[in-house]
Amino acid sequence: MQGNRRGIWKLILLYLSLGMVSLIILYPILLMLRISLISPEEFFRPDKALLIGPGWTLEHWKGVFGSGLLWPALYKSLYIATVTTVMAVLLAAPAAYVISRTGRRWKYILIMSLFISRMFPEVGIALPVSVRFLSWNLVDTYLGIVLAHLIKVLPYVAWILVGTFEAIPRSLEEASFVDGAGKLATLRRIVFPVSMPGIAVAAMLVWLESWNEFTYALYLTVSENTLPLQTYYYLNRGGIFNSAAYATIITVPVIVMTFILQRHLKAGMLAGGVK
Amino acid sequence: MQGNRRGIWKLILLYLSLGMVSLIILYPILLMLRISLISPEEFFRPDKALLIGPGWTLEHWKGVFGSGLLWPALYKSLYIATVTTVMAVLLAAPAAYVISRTGRRWKYILIMSLFISRMFPEVGIALPVSVRFLSWNLVDTYLGIVLAHLIKVLPYVAWILVGTFEAIPRSLEEASFVDGAGKLATLRRIVFPVSMPGIAVAAMLVWLESWNEFTYALYLTVSENTLPLQTYYYLNRGGIFNSAAYATIITVPVIVMTFILQRHLKAGMLAGGVK
Amino acid sequence: MARVLLQKIRKKYTNGFEAVHGIDLEVADGEFMVLVGPSGCAKSTTLRMVAGLEDISSGDLLIGERRVNDLSPSDRNIAMVFQDYALYPHMSVYENMAYGLRIRKYKREEIDRRVKKAAGILGLEEQLERKPKALSGGQRQRVAVGRAIVREPDVFLFDEPLSNLDAKLRVHMRAEIIRIQKALGTTMIYVTHDQVEAMTMGDRICVLNSGRIMQVAAPLELYDFPANRFVATFIGSPAMNIIRGQLKKDGNNLAFMNQTMKLTVPPGKSGFLESYNGKEIDLGLRPEHISIDMSGKAAADVVTGEVGIIELMGNEKIIHAVAGDTIICRTDPHCRAEKGRPAGMVFNMDKAHFFDPESGMNLTLG
């Protein structure tokens, strides 16, 4: 039951919604950027105009860059996110390959551990984890946070990779065997190249997850902050403008990667791919 | 290429892994419970035996129940989780139904907003949100946290519900039309009953998500804490035993719901269903 | 029970695509009409317009004497069986059948009587309390039919209802549906893409192509006297051979000829073709009207070709032989034609059809 007029209305509604969604997504980002550039006088003026308006300043950014706190935090965040990503892919890929070739019972275990690790309260889990890490001298170390992040991301990297490997028909490997290649040559020349896009997506998602992570870092850090901690640290002390500058710095690679990733996103990948 | 012996080894390996996974999941929970029941002397003894061993006490629990801080926090957490769930389902269901009956372009918008809302750093988004809420007098109110939680959960409730409604073939509705029912009667007598299991799963997942949520609550709360905040509050002040008791209280409904949910979990639902 | 009349029914989508180009069709009261055609021919769209599930862009749709264009599906007093059965999964078989009656506020006893009667007709008495997922494919199919017949509607609409069943069950359900339709005498419009199903079931068949009606006729009439080249090649498997050539006067008779063959047009058909003398024309001949002669003797109406593909069906052999075009013959399974070797094809020209190369019209129907 569709007519010409209804079709046009639908299209208008569609673009309106598209605009609304973009606005809702864009607005807090612009607001964040603006706060990092607003002068305190303007910000605390009762009848302030937030997004547009007078009172622009680079003071806060100069403060952030000059304080000597940015670079260690940036380095730590980059280091942890990158090491977590490499470790997660190296650990999850072989397991995921085996699971994708084995059967339903393993997949059930995986999906359950994925579900449980996602649904249990982080503040609850972080406490015994940090108590344990304390006795292993892992609190306030890079390794400690990497391990905590691995607990968090491993099930879902495994899940994305199982999906990726499952999409490779077994007959592809069998054809390679019949063509004369061994198990290892088949992995290297067929399975790995074909699953490369899925692995790349999984890696980028893990990297973002670790880059953004807040709760575990909060529990496991005493001295050197990561970027998200630094954001909260300033806010907690009323440094709202510096906090906004830090939040902006965190957001830049997220926007870049989102832009790259959105072309590769499929509903299936989101099965494990969406946080 | 499978033989009898390999089959048995595979089975042993399977159950070993199952045991390992259970242990990894169970261990922090038991540790948490134990910390809430251990005497401080035992806990701070250098050669302490953590999980088993002497020094059991109910002191910390008595403290938690007697402090007068538990009941308001529990009430606030329950209230927020429940209101968020009801609102999320009521808002998302009609939109999800329309999207499931419309087409790919809407689904793309939904999946993108889902992805973006999941991948953007919470510490970054929470800042402009709380600045905005400040000027709307929503900071430190129940409504403020509910709204923040809705931002977080709406895309993925919508995603699960779109999946649920999509699984209902359009011909089912058409059959009902031909059978003489109107649009509304069809929704009430066919679509709604058939999609009930999916709606229930979505509701439970939202409830858990809101119940566990920490970052937004941290940013938007000044006086009355939710349970996760209370856990962190004690920890921050060195009250590790009270913190463990709070964490245990948070975990109880999570375990119950996980137990109920795991039977209904399907890979497809996890598309949006896993946090 | 009522006739259904489609008058200049058109369907044009928002994007400008015209799916149905103003078709006229009358389905008589109590008639079993089958709509058949290749995928994309708009047979389902046409059915859904009759049901009210698709808007009609222009034209008039009459059920009985009522114009129903603007009525909702629920007000047209039709019943429809869907390809996927569309059973309500949360209701028992009984409730599935009773739903339409409950919506229309029938009395409880009347509902019970009608459902039980339908269950009796369909052999579903034992399944009434079961949920659809506990039923076999054939039983689900029956419930879908049952849901249609309890309503005692003016018209049944069936949209490829058997395509999800296996071959054996399909043959059985075809007979069942024919039996029920004849017993109830309800007008039926039945959509299928399967020509055997169409020919087996329909009182008349309406062949559609790209939203236009190609021919409406009884099954064997369609096969023996196709109105045009489309129907000729769509109905029948393997398809009718179509050979391009020219008509030329050859003594008293007309002859069909091209580079590889010269065939005499029988006197009975010559009359219709006089005006095509010297012009291009398409010859159509079914595979079973070409026999293979391995004696090697040249005779009238024999064309020699090289044997290509041979398909062995057990009871017959399908031989593809190349003589300019590829010509398909249906022969005895013991025919000794061999791949790559020459074979003589005897054309039974009494069964030949001639089509206008432009319009595709069958010129020999008179």
Next chain:
Amino acid sequence: MARVLLQKIRKKYTNGFEAVHGIDLEVADGEFMVLVGPSGCAKSTTLRMVAGLEDISSGDLLIGERRVNDLSPSDRNIAMVFQDYALYPHMSVYENMAYGLRIRKYKREEIDRRVKKAAGILGLEEQLERKPKALSGGQRQRVAVGRAIVREPDVFLFDEPLSNLDAKLRVHMRAEIIRIQKALGTTMIYVTHDQVEAMTMGDRICVLNSGRIMQVAAPLELYDFPANRFVATFIGSPAMNIIRGQLKKDGNNLAFMNQTMKLTVPPGKSGFLESYNGKEIDLGLRPEHISIDMSGKAAADVVTGEVGIIELMGNEKIIHAVAGDTIICRTDPHCRAEKGRPAGMVFNMDKAHFFDPESGMNLTLG
């Protein structure tokens, strides 16, 4: 090029299920052998055991003179075409075909020569630089075949390679595969579930059922002289009629009779059946060997039944008539039999087969 010999090959899974029960089969050098059977008959499992993709539980598999049971697929010098083609999606057509040769460390010029030659045979010269996803279904199929032929293996193994193509392309590719196999003279084992494909392609056909060989024979021999009731009903569509009855002495001849019919056993067949006098037996007759006589006269070997389902195919009519059992006849499309009316069925007893009711063996083969 080599013969393939299966000796008492068994396949038993870890869970105790025995899929293949010790089968013996010899495929001669250069022969085109088709494995056919219903789903679950283990035809694919058998092929995969020959390929080395499934372990052989016991028995000997010989390719040429070598026992290859314990060799990996890569060492058996076989090539396989998979149902889903299994083309490497990240490689071009050229690289797909060259992969097996590269793995075996052939010289670059030799690889180039062989790939170009195979591309020539298959008409893929224009597609060599394309990726599989840029190809049509038929072209993908060709690449899969090309990948097999560049290797110049001892044996080709084809696992339902045409089931993903549409009917028209399937007929064409069948001919193509036959042509290539004959040209190269390579031994071929070809699995299909489609009996027309089996009969059209195979030099010989091996009919499998539940992991046992039912019959190995040339196509028409299989149709005309089935070794047992399974082959009789599996090959041919509609299936051969099987009617249970008793043999009794009737004057000089044997007669087959049950409650609805009495038929004379022709003298040529009587000899084999003497020992079944007075015993139960199954009569088998193909639908095309029963004709319909509407004259109503009772005569010898005529059985009267009530017409049930009528399927109209265009060139023929399939009539299901009930006379005790349901009997299926293949008749002229203009046959005037009508549903629900009686019809006389004339049994051509010269074409009849008789099967032992217990073992199912064909007793009239001699």
